[in-house]
Structures are given as structure tokens and as C-alpha cells.
Amino acid sequence: MIDSSISLELTDVGLSRGGRDLIAGLSLSLRGGQLALLMGPNGSGKTSLLRAIAGFAPTTQGRIVFSGGTAPDHTGDAGPTIAYLGHLDGLKKDLTVAENIQFINSLRGISRPVDELIAELGLALAAQRSVRQLSAGQKRRVALAYLSSSSSRLWLLDEPLTNLDRPGRELLGRWLDSHLAGGGIAIVATHRADELRRPGCLLLEL
């Protein structure tokens, strides 16, 4: 269902990196509940665009406006609205899985109990192990943890399926569906569009 309370407007966005123009004249508008798949060869600017939308880097032209509505969410998680998952996992290797998830949850005001979340991620056995000892796939699951909460209204995922095994990809698929059903927006850069394809989603080829 389209939830028009939140929207992401890209008007004539241009991006350059190291003096070279990557993207020019990109205009796009997404409503709540919509998914956009970002495709294109390596170095075509997928990551730069996601990072520009997340606010890490300014656009060389045009404007990006994300007007996030209040989070209509039963758990009352106000919290920050943007979730960005890049190639890095964003975890402290010396802390355990539980400590990392607890940290991010309290940072983003997510009130979901940690052990329940760890169980859903299928990491119950590794909960007290330090992240350093986990496999790449397991680290990826820990990094995904805070996507389970509906407080982030805008998802910016940069090739989230890498390193994930089949159950992991299915878990992410379920969370993506509930995120979209809950009226969130998602932009996903991926090389495996077929797995993430949803009816009515936008295809954005750079």
C-alpha cells in the first residue's frame, strides 16, 4: 500500500567523483511503500548515489529531499529514519554480537529485546562470541540487525545480498516486504535484481 506520508524527492541530481561526472540529471520521486532497484556496472555511481541520499556526500547539482513522516509504529520507536548498509558492516570487531546489536539498538532507540532479535537472525549460538570470530555471512547478519525495526523509514542498501546464504537472503526478503508493507521506502543497489524484484518496483539503471 502506498503511504504518502513520507516521500523521497530527487530533482535533477548530478554527482561527480574525483572531477569525473558520474550521474547527471537524475529526477526521481518515491512514496512510502515503494522499492527502487539500482543497477549498473561497477563504478557507475551506485554507491555514490546511495551515500549522497544518506547525507554523507553533497550532490554536485540538484537536490535530494527526504521528508520522513512520524513513524506510525506500535513500538513508538521515534529514532532516526535512515538506514544505510554499505560494503562495511559497521561493527566493532572486539565487541560480542550481543554488545554490537545492543549498542546500535540503544543508539537508534530500538526497544526490541536483543536476544529475540539474535534468535531471529539465527545467531543464537554466536551471541557471546566477538564479531572478529564470525564468518563474513554471520557478520552481514549482525549488520542487518537494526533493519528488523520499523523505525527506519528509508532503507539504502548497497548490495545487501553479498555473503548471505539462502536463509539469510530469505530473511532479508521478509524484512523488506514488511518494511514496504509498513509504508517504508527502500532503494537497493544490487546485481541480483531477480531475487529482490517486487511487482511495481522501479528499476533505475545508471
Place this chain on the structure above:
Amino acid sequence: MSEFLAMGGHGSYVWTAYGITLAILLWNLWSAGAMLRRNLRRAARETAADEPARRPKVSQLEGE
């Protein structure tokens, strides 16, 4: 003329100081111009306009 050069015994100090300052002035005069010439040459080489950024293609999948 020679006592002018001798500078009352301080000649070596005064002339070294002035010599160094002159050297710095000359280096600056030269290097400012050289920097501009170098950048202009580099700009001339890059006159072939960079390949224009591809305009992204936005399409919508069928279905609701």
C-alpha cells in the same frame, strides 16, 4: 664604493640577508607564472570534453 660594500664590517650579514630575500622574491615571481603556464598546458590537453555522464534510465515494472 668599497666601503659601501664593506657596510662598516657588517657587509657579510647585510648582503646575505638581502641576497636571500632577493632569491625568495625571484623564486616566487618565477614559480607563480610557471604554475599558471603548467595548469594552462594541462587544461589544453584535457580540452577533449570528458565523456558526458550517462543519463540514468528510470523504468517501472508491471504489476500494482
Place this chain on the structure above:
Amino acid sequence: MKLPVWFHRFGSPPWVYGFAGACVPWLLICGVLAIAIGAYWGLAIAPTDAVQGEVYRIIYIHPQTAYIGMMAYTLMGIAAGIGFIWRIKLAHAVAVGAAPIGATFTFGALITGAIWGRPTWGTYWEWGDPRIMFELLLLFLFLGYLALRAAFDDRDKADRVSAILAVVGVVNVPIIHFSVDWWNSLHQTATVMQLDDPAMDPEMLVPFLIMVGGFTLLFYGLLFRRLQAGIVERESGARWLRELVEGAAS
């Protein structure tokens, strides 16, 4: 914060490039001329100083180079701040242009100050003179700025990060200046001759001021020339630059 319209006209690279280009020859010629006259006047015509004898004639270059170094650093900090806050590439070009000039002049001030100290206090490195110590610290600030810039390969990032250093530096310069002066005032034995300008009678003052004027004109001439270089570097690929370069080539 909305900037006044005329400020944006300053912001248009081709206009600034042309304006700077027009000023450079005048500034350099007048500057060099003034320095030549001032130097000749100071060395040959001005009377000998009663206390220091002939070595005082370094006064016609040491304070000037030190003043240019200080002015360059302050200008660098302000231009870098403007460039960082409003993302104006031109302001970064000004800051980057001022740095090498300031560094070389500060180095000159350091050397001429030390040379001046030798006959006056019998040592090239007189801890008692706060200004030489401050020149050295200012030189390190410049070298730090240049070293930081050199470590970047992406020029836009180099501009933004070195701008932060320039602003932090320019905020700290007064504090450093005060601390060094205070530290030296402790060390100061009453008899040590200050490097201040001995009570300058008019015959000494005129060449001194001519030299100050000459150095200032020269500094702005050099700065505008380097500003042009910075504009060309940052505007690569711009249409006006291509026309300029093709125009020059044909």
C-alpha cells in the same frame, strides 16, 4: 545564509580570472619598482644607525617579509573558512595560492632575523627574541598545511580538509603569538636590545614604508597570478576555459 548578489559575481571564475589577469602586471611592476627604490634608498642614502651601525639596514627587509608571511596566513585562514562554509572553489584557490608565498616569506623572515641577531647578540638563535621564535612556529604551521595538502590525491577533498586546518591555525596564531611573547618576557634580561624599530627618524622611515608598500604590491601580484593558476586547475572541463585555451593556442 543567503549571500548578496554581487558576492556571486566575484564567484564567477571567468570574471575573476580576467580581473586578476589584468591586475597582475601592474601589481608586479609597481611592487618590484618600489622595492628597488626602497632598497637603494635604504642601503645607500639612509643614515647609519647610531647603536647598531650598518647591520640595522636589514630592517628594510626583515619586518616586511615577516609581515607578508603573517598577512598570507591570515588571508589563507579567512579564504579557507569562506571556501569551506559556502563551498566556493575560488576561495579555496585563494587560500592555496597564498600558502606557498606566505611560507617562503616566513622562511625569509626567519633567516634575515637570525642573520640580524648574529652581530647584535652574538648568536644566530637568540631565544630572547620572541619574534624569531614566532616566525619558526608560523613556518611550521605553513609546512604542516602544505604537507597535509600534498598527502591528498583528490583535490576537492584536499581543499576541504586543509581549509579546516587553516581555520584552526589562524584561530591559534594569536594565542601562539601571545604565549611566545609572554615566555620571552620572562627570559628577557633588561639590557637585551629589542628588535623593534629603533626610534626612526624620517630619513630611515621613508625607505622603510616604501619597502612595505613594495612588498604588499608584490604579494598581491603573486597571489593573483597563483589565483589564476588555481582557477584553471579547478575549472578543468569548463566551456569558458576550453575557449580560452583554444583561443590562446590558435
Place this chain on the structure above:
Amino acid sequence: MPLQTFLLVLRRDLKVAFRRISEWSHPLLFFIAVSALFPLALSPERLAMTPGESELFGLQSLGIGVIWMGALLASLMGLDRLFLNDIEDGSLEQLMLGPAPLLSVVYGKLAAHWLVSALPLVILVPLVGLSYRLTPGATAMLALSLLIATPVLTVLVAIGAALTVNLRGATAIIGLLVLPLVSPALIFGARATVLALDAESAAGPLYFNASLAIVAVSLGPVAIAAALRAALE
């Protein structure tokens, strides 16, 4: 919200620090080694308690200079990876997406680092002071003036670290950037200790260093946040 983020980051960094003892204990051991063993570099007869005509400086005033320089070098060593770790593992990005401004994250990290490395430094000073036979009064003043000066050292070196965060050969550049900026704190800190050595009141320099610390702690992190944002662009 910002205070909560500050405390969160502070607790997290302290937890990480206690898991990686080596990362912050090496600078402290280095400080002890450099300060205590420095006199080895001088031949014994040049080390009279009070400088005669042949001794250039007394043992005590040598000690004060060495300890101050040792403290500066130790903070240089401990801080260069302060932000690099968080950028390399991507956690700084996640913190920037958090509710609070980046400033409270920076304050959290600086506070954690200060507690873990600068404070022990101050506690170790009396130990090192012994090898220079500093009077108890001078040692106490040395510890106090270091305590007041370490925030300035930490903030300024952290600015250097943030500016050079992704650069090769960063540690060398940080030293060059920071030394001129740190000189006022060094001048007044050492001055306070020398005054205490002569059993005079060292209030003046201490007050000055205290005001320097306030300026550094309030303005410095703004520059650090700007530098980190520029590094992540």
C-alpha cells in the same frame, strides 16, 4: 538525545579499550621509558642538581622538559588510530546516521580516550619525577599542570588525527601539524612546574592553561566533526 549518544559512545569505546589493552598501554610504557631513561643520553657529571658554570641545566629542570615532551609524544602515539578504526569498520557511518549530531560522538570518543590514556599519564608522573629527584611540590604541580594541559593535547592531536584520517604517513604529518598548535600549552605547563620547583605560586600559568583547555574542548570538536564529515564524503 545527544547526551545519551555521548554516554553510549563513551561506554562502548571504554569497553573496546579494555579489550585491546595494547592499543593504549604502549604509549604509556613509552612515556615512562623515554622520560625515565632520558638522562642516560647525558654524561653523569653534566647532571649536577644545580647548574654550575659547566652544567647547562639542572637535573630537575631537565626532568620537567623531558616529562612534558614525553607526554606530548605519548599522546601523539596513542591518538592516530582514534578515528581510523571507526572509519575502517564502518561504525562511524552508522554513528553519523544516529539521532544525535556527530559532535556528541566526537566528545564521547575524546572523553573515552582521555580517561584511558591521558589520565594514567598524569598518575604516572610522580613515578617518573623520582628519577629527576623532583621535590614533592614540583611533582604535585607537574601532575596538576599536566592534568589541565592534557585536554588541550588530546583535542589538538585529535584534530590532527581527524584531518589525516585516511592518509598514508599520517603520524608524521600529525606531529608537524600539532607541534606549533600545542606550543602555548607546553610553554605555560612547563612554566607552572618550574615555578613550583622554586616554591613560588604557579597560579598564573595554570589559569592560562585552564582557559586554553576550555577553548580547546569547546571549539576543537567542531573542527574534528567537520574533518570527519569531509573524510567520509
